[in-house]
Amino acid sequence: MSDSYFPETTKILYPKEVTWVEDKDWANEAVLVYFINEDGGMGYVQIVYSSMSVNVTTQVSAKFWNKDVNQFATKTGKGSSLSLSEDKRSCSALDSAFTSLSADEFHYKITAGFDPKKIKYDLDFTSTCPYGYQTEKIPFDPNSSKNGYCIHRFIPTGRVTGTVIVNGTEIKINGTALYSHAVQQSPQFCKRWNLITMNNGTDGLMMLEFVNKAQSVGKAGLVLDNKLVGVATDCTVTQVSSEIDSDTKYDVPTEMKYVIKGKTIEGEKPFTATLTMKPSNQVDRIDCLSFLPFIIRKFVQSFISKPFIYQWLDEGEIELTIGDEKRTIKGLVLQETSHVSK
DSSP states (O other): OTTOOOOTTEEEEOGGGOOOOOOOSSEEEEEEEEEEETTSOEEEEEEEEEOSSSSOEEEEEEEEEOSSOEEEEEEEEEGGGOEEOTTSSOEEETTEEEEEOOSSSOOEEEEEESOTTTEEEEEEEEESSSOEEEEOOEESSTTOGGGOEEEEEEEEEEEEEEEEEETTEEEEEEEEEEEEEEEEESGGGOOEEEEEEEEOSSOEEEEEEEEOSSOEEEEEEEEETTEEEEEEEEEEEEEEEEEEOTTTOOEEEEEEEEEEEEEETTTOOEEEEEEEEOOOOEEEEEETTTTSOHHHHHHHHHHTOOOEEEEEEEEEEEEEEETTEEEEEEEEEEEEEEEOOO
16 A cells, blocks of 8 residues: 555554564553444443552453443553463463454454453454554653653454353343543543444444644544445544542543544545534543552552543534535444542
8 A cells, every 4th residue: 555645653464463562661561342233332441550669560450341241341450460362462361361363354353251250251353444543652742752642553344253241141132332442541631531432334433542742643534334434633622511520639521522634544545523422431441550459559549640432422423524425323322431540
């Protein structure tokens, strides 16, 4: 794809490039698959390697939500719990794994091994497009390299099939998915993260934005006809209205507007995607520190940050303009806002 267009700080992503970094200098690295199931539910599996404490740790988390079930589970172990394949494209930890099944395709076997009476996943992830996109090493603060960086790799054209067992009951999984591999070094310098992902089986949009005192940086991928057709870094996220969470004291959105502007990968046609959401169906509020050992948790809370993640799953409509063409994309939208510090 020598004639393809990717904005500055981003580039095309091929399967062989999704490898682990293992930055041991105050960093988090995570592989994560979000999916929206055909039954209107959602879930994810995540493996995190963290050097953000005296002792390096590994954490595995899994969630499944639908109208009848809301289950979350996590395990935390030593950094040595993480095992990587020789090519660093596969990982396993604490009875869970992301196993690459092909060097030439985005094809993974994903398992999460918790007590079946709680939650247990057996998934197959594939992509409808032979490439994704990635960012270069982006500093959280452009004026100081000491204030950390982030690297992101995204596959927004995923499909998942398989099963999840929740409370001893097996549920069929057949849905669309977003695969993410991220490295965040010194993430406490980031104030907030915003994520949306939507894929109705044919068309969709994903966007991730991080906000700190110095800047707001976004990256987004547009999917049409099961293909990644555009990548953008001009992402505007507006919190139209909000309310204070009395427990966390964070300002939580009650209406959000997302405007994404970019050019298509082929032909460089300008596109604008606009989405307005009033999050109402909250599927989770996660205290990210609640799973850490007591001493580490208190240290982070006192001196670094108090991270919480809020998630909603609601119907949405994206108004899309590509050149002179206008269209609407409808589907379930997973919204996530991650408050790291006030």
